[in-house]
Amino acid sequence: MPIVTADRLTRIGVALLKAAGASDEEASAVANGCVAANLAGHDSHGVIAIPTYIDRIRCGHIVPGAKWEIVQESPTTAVIDGHWGFGFHVNAKAMALTIEKARSANLAACTVFRQSHVGRLATYPLMAAREGMIALATADSGRSPKHVAPFGGREARLGTNPIAIAVPSDLEAPFYLDMATSAVAAGKIQLAVARGESIPKGWIIDAEGRATTDPRDYRKGGALLPLGGSEGFKGSGLAAMVEVLCGLLTGLGFGVEPTGRHNDGCFMAVFNVAAFRPLADFRREVRDFAHYLKSTPPSEGSSGVFYPGELEYMREQQRRRDGIAIEDATWERFSALAAEFKLAAELDLA
Structure with missing residues (x-):
């Protein structure tokens, strides 16, 4: 899978969405939102969705410039x-x-x-x-x-x-x-299919209501x-x-x-x-509460306690530094769209 910087991913997303009919403001909102999800580790809501949004523009399900x-x-x-x-x-x-x-x-x-x-x-x-x-x-x-x-x-x-x-x-x-x-989010099933990976038992059932670890069963009448x-x-x-x-x-x-x-x-x-109370006092006490949660000794096999949002922040720091891994299937769709919109050279996706 290619490793791509957040800035480059954003630039690609904005360019493809604008070529599909989005305004500057709309394209920026979507591309930045998708890349922010990738940075936080929620790849199911990341740039993998941009080709789907473009498909929806084309069939009239999304209306660029809507009131x-x-x-x-x-x-x-x-x-x-x-x-x-x-x-x-x-x-x-x-x-x-x-x-x-x-x-x-x-x-x-x-x-x-x-x-x-x-x-x-x-x-x-x-x-x-x-x-x-x-x-x-x-x-x-x-x-x-x-x-x-x-x-x-x-x-x-x-x-x-x-x-x-x-x-x-x-x-x-x-x-x-x-x-x-x-x-799990539905996008994680799509992500597993794109990556050719199995999924944990307990995520989906197949069309007969049976537990399955094959993400492809979801599109064959299964359900989360x-x-x-x-x-x-x-x-x-x-x-x-x-x-x-x-x-x-x-x-x-x-x-x-x-x-x-x-x-x-x-x-x-x-x-x-x-x-309800002074904001400064509340902000300080939320910090102290988070530290209190983290102060418990870890359970067996655990690396410790993370407060809500902490892991996403840690992933963001790492991915901003090291780049974001993009599935080959998603990268191929970007390349195909860039060629169609005559942006392949500009976006270095030739």
Whole structure:
């Protein structure tokens, strides 16, 4: 697999997306968001997705330059219609608006609908954490094709339905949670197929409801399993609640719409820490709490405790230094797109 610097990957992503019709602002939002996911070690949400986004532009499922519209608003809430624009771009603007509302009203929330894939969900709560606020975001895929079987079932009825929460602190690495309510993100199955790797038992079932370690079984009628293994009713229940917040509260609905158009619905809420206690005291205490968690002696076979977000930060430092490994299949798609757009020489992908 080629090893590529973050800056070069971003430049390639921006150029290919612009050639496919994205504006400078949209292409930058998507490419930077994808590369940030690679840097954090979440390759399933990284640049591997860019060719898929270009395919969706071509079939009309993503609309470059789509209008960003506030369809309902109060001092503390907003409902935003993305009109099928890039989720990275639409959702970031929605979070920025929610942060501004929370700055004046202390609490604010928004829903977003009719947008494409939003990428790594932590991106949006982290925007608020940098402004001294706590934020929560949840996302689902509306009536797009489903990926996750509810606990006890064999057919997909739920999305991977992630939850992300970020908190301001005095730590070097940001303190945040970003998790799917499925055993893994669907993109990790795609990544395993692209790399020719098997997957752990407990990630998916095949079309007959049997456990399998072959990621190709997923595309043959299989389904992801909910988070929790034998206690999967917990992940399944969390996923159902995310569906309510992001599918029903947004009006996207549930089930599967026949065209298969990807349609991320999001619910985001922001809380101004200063409305509850002095921000400096809170940031310091979050740092002390993280150090308290890490101070426990490690269990057998463990390298110790990492607070939420710490491992991603460590991976980012390493990958910024050493580069990012890109699957051969993804690199080949980049090369093919660059040739098609007559950018191969410019991007050194000939």
